[in-house]
Amino acid sequence: MASSSFFNCTSLLTPIKPIRITSCCHTTVCLPQFAKKSTPLNLSSSHSISGFSPLIVSSPNRKPQSLTIVSAGKGYKMKTHKASAKRFRVTGTGKIVRRRAGKQHLLRKKNAKRRTRLSKTIQVDRSDYNNVIGALPYLKVNRAN
Structure with missing residues (x-):
């Protein structure tokens, strides 16, 4: 069953051109775009999905830091009884x-x-x-x- 190929997973999505998004703090995010092909997927266990690149975040002035979500700074909101x-x-x-x-x-x-x-x-x-x-x-x- 592993040698028979029903679908080819690696040829379904192929990278075309990365998109660059720049926010207000000059952080550039690169996202790859993918084009859809009409070839069948290969569902054997020996193949892995390729063509996906990791999300790359680069900043010109600082090193990458861990993402921390901070509240708006309004403090504790009292609850009404x-x-x-x-x-x-x-x-x-x-x-x-x-x-x-x-x-x-x-x-x-x-x-x-x-x-x-x-x-x-x-x-x-x-x-x-x-x-x-x-x-x-x-x-x-x-x-x-």
Whole structure:
């Protein structure tokens, strides 16, 4: 089976002319172009694919260095605590407000005046501001209020 040739792999792609790409930092990259021939591939195990040259990167001023991907330098991005984001909101004047507790269930034994009072929002206490702002770092809060 190794001696029979079904396809000829080496003659499928032949190098024509390398392309030179120059970037802004004067680094030249050579990429070979290949033309397609209509000959069958040889799939025997003794043949290897030839015609492919390695990617050549050359720089006129410096030696080749290892590729390092660096972030844009903005630093760490804080994460919003999503459960807190659903519980608190900011008014137009920059105050943090919350809902009152006790309006979820067992409402039949609470009178209408109490249910109405529990429906309204209330400003977060000043002692809790640091906890809320720590959980919601991108909240537009007026810290003077």
